[in-house]
Amino acid sequence: MKNPLDSLWGTVISGLILTVVLYYVAVNFLIKG
Amino acid sequence: MEYSVASMAIFRWIHFMAGVMWIGLLYYFNFVQVAALKDASADGTNAGITKHVAPRALFFFRWAALVTWLAGAALLGARFMPAFTLQPSAAMIGLGAWLGTIMLFNVWGLIWPNQKKILGMKPASDAEKATARRVAFLASRTNTMLSIPMLFFMGVGVHGF
Numbered sequence: 001m002k003n004p005l006d007s008l009w010g011t012v013i014s015g016l017i018l019t020v021v022l023y024y025v026a027v028n029f030l031i032k033g
Numbered sequence: 034m035e036y037s038v039a040s041m042a043i044f045r046w047i048h049f050m051a052g053v054m055w056i057g058l059l060y061y062f063n064f065v066q067v068a069a070l071k072d073a074s075a076d077g078t079n080a081g082i083t084k085h086v087a088p089r090a091l092f093f094f095r096w097a098a099l100v101t102w103l104a105g106a107a108l109l110g111a112r113f114m115p116a117f118t119l120q121p122s123a124a125m126i127g128l129g130a131w132l133g134t135i136m137l138f139n140v141w142g143l144i145w146p147n148q149k150k151i152l153g154m155k156p157a158s159d160a161e162k163a164t165a166r167r168v169a170f171l172a173s174r175t176n177t178m179l180s181i182p183m184l185f186f187m188g189v190g191v192h193g194f
Contacts, residue, residue, distance in 0.1 A: 003171075005171055005174035005175065005178065006174075008063065008064065011063070011174050011177050011178050012177075012178075012181065014178045015177070015178040015179070015180070015181025015182060016181060018178065018179070018181065018182050019181055019182040019185050022128055022182050022186070023182075023185070026124050026125060026128055026186075030119050030121060030124035030127075030128075031121045031124050031125075033121065
């Protein structure tokens with residue numbers, strides 16, 4: 001599989017996905033406990 | 034530790050200015066210089082970038098990263114421990130702070146040591162330079178990726194929705 005960080009679009013999309021995942025973790029596990 | 038309103042304003046000002054320089058240069062490297070160097074290497078004009086532009090950009094890049102982190106830590110003040118231990122009251126800004134900390138480590142621990150080999154500031158064989166180029170590139174791209182959630186959590190952590 002190609003490394004998404006080798007392309008700029010792959011990097012930006014990975015960052016957006018990571019934002020959504022971390023937000024979900026923050027709201028559901030860190031804040032609500 | 035409680036700071037005065039004026040101190041907080043100055044820490045925030047420094048944090049923003051240094052942060053703009055750090056992330057601005059990060060985006061310059063990733064969105065402009067990587068592609069420009071590829072084209073410049075093809076027509077033999079890359080020396081100008083590697084000799085005159087990259088070292089200056091890297092100087093401001095790595096020191097701006099450190100100043101951003103230190104001003105951010107000062108700005109957190111009494112919230113430093115709750116943020117870094119991801120307590121519910123400071124979870125959002127804590128995630129931003131952790132992402133920024135990982136990025137700072139990438140700058141000083143991976144990007145800068147490898148760039149010194151690439152730019153000839155530290156002796157390295159061709160094989161070592163090739164490895165250094167790949168490690169520095171991936172660390173820089175990782176920081177570009179991490180900057181997206183980092184900026185989101187910095188904004189949400191301070192201002193909410």
